[in-house]
Amino acid sequence: MIIKYLIRIGDGCVLSSISSNNHYAWHIVNTLSNLGLVTVRRVSGRILILPTTKARKVLELYDNIVSVIEGEIGALHPNHTHPELKAEDTIESSIPAEMPSFIKGNPWVTVLKSRRR
Amino acid sequence: MQRYILVKEKLSMRHLAMLYKEEVGEELLEEWMRAREAVRYSFLSPVVGEVVVNDLRLSLPYGLSCIVDSYGYISVLPEPIMVKDCIDHDFIRYLLYDLPKMLDEDRRPVLVEGFDERFTKNAVQGLIYAGDILKRVGIMYRVPVAVKYCINTLGYLKWVNTYIIVKREGRTYLQQLPENIYFEVRDYE
Numbered sequence: 001m002i003i004k005y006l007i008r009i010g011d012g013c014v015l016s017s018i019s020s021n022n023h024y025a026w027h028i029v030n031t032l033s034n035l036g037l038v039t040v041r042r043v044s045g046r047i048l049i050l051p052t053t054k055a056r057k058v059l060e061l062y063d064n065i066v067s068v069i070e071g072e073i074g075a076l077h078p079n080h081t082h083p084e085l086k087a088e089d090t091i092e093s094s095i096p097a098e099m100p101s102f103i104k105g106n107p108w109v110t111v112l113k114s115r116r117r
Numbered sequence: 118m119q120r121y122i123l124v125k126e127k128l129s130m131r132h133l134a135m136l137y138k139e140e141v142g143e144e145l146l147e148e149w150m151r152a153r154e155a156v157r158y159s160f161l162s163p164v165v166g167e168v169v170v171n172d173l174r175l176s177l178p179y180g181l182s183c184i185v186d187s188y189g190y191i192s193v194l195p196e197p198i199m200v201k202d203c204i205d206h207d208f209i210r211y212l213l214y215d216l217p218k219m220l221d222e223d224r225r226p227v228l229v230e231g232f233d234e235r236f237t238k239n240a241v242q243g244l245i246y247a248g249d250i251l252k253r254v255g256i257m258y259r260v261p262v263a264v265k266y267c268i269n270t271l272g273y274l275k276w277v278n279t280y281i282i283v284k285r286e287g288r289t290y291l292q293q294l295p296e297n298i299y300f301e302v303r304d305y306e
Binding site: 103106109 | 134135137138139140153156157206209210213236239242243245246247249253256257
């Protein structure tokens with residue numbers, strides 16, 4: 001959650017950008033401030049939330065962790081890419097040309113050429 | 118425009134393409150391949166039906182669905198094609214030849230009553246094969262195919278949806294699977 005709000009604050013933002021609920025926004029700011037991650041400034045009637053150097057280091061570490069994890073996933077699944085657009089489904093994908101194995105040998109299978117009424 | 122292939126009788130491309138290679142036989146293999154190619158990318162717009170229980174209406178999508186209703190609550194709209202009351206080979210022939218011909222003329226939901234009483238011998242194999250034919254009919258003609266069934270123990274048949282009437286503590290419910298949602302059915306005396 002801390003990371004989520006640090007990303008939201010970025011290089012600095014107004015209080016309302018953190019949450020439209022003023023009470024909740026102050027709760028977040030106070031929590032981050034107690035951890036030494038943000039400072040609060042009032043500039044011409046507006047409340048600005050600015051990240052500290054510590055916050056920037058935390059975000060840098062977070063970016064590194066993310067890139068390591070992505071690299072690991074890439075190594076495990078070399079074909080892990082965005083799914084490509086598939087061609088339109090065809091009849092073959094729903095009704096195979098050949099009889100499925102669970103019907104083969106079924107005594108009720110009727111052959112068209114032997115149809116007799 | 119409906120295109121037909123003349124074999125021993127007039128069959129639509131869609132009808133012929135619905136059959137497996139083994140069902141067609143060597144004699145008609147070439148026509149069958151032509152039919153498969155012709156309908157390969159040709160999908161009809163789906164017909165959506167409704168499962169109706171008193172004032173409750175649930176959509177019945179195209180494909181094979183199962184209805185478990187020993188109380189006679191459930192009906193299907195729009196008025197479905199009722200599968201003829203026949204058994205054994207007559208039932209299989211009806212599903213393979215007569216039903217697709219009816220759908221060529223008029224695409225409507227299909228309702229099969231007493232599905233589990235249609236075979237006097239080799240019943241399990243019969244139900245598996247009949248279920249597979251109905252599934253293909255539903256997919257190829259894009260119509261809902263509802264099967265009224267008492268038990269559902271055949272793992273081979275994959276239902277799109279299952280609708281079950283459940284009585285519990287004096288109340289009636291319509292259970293829909295695989296979502297597993299219960300709808301209370303109001304009884305009108």
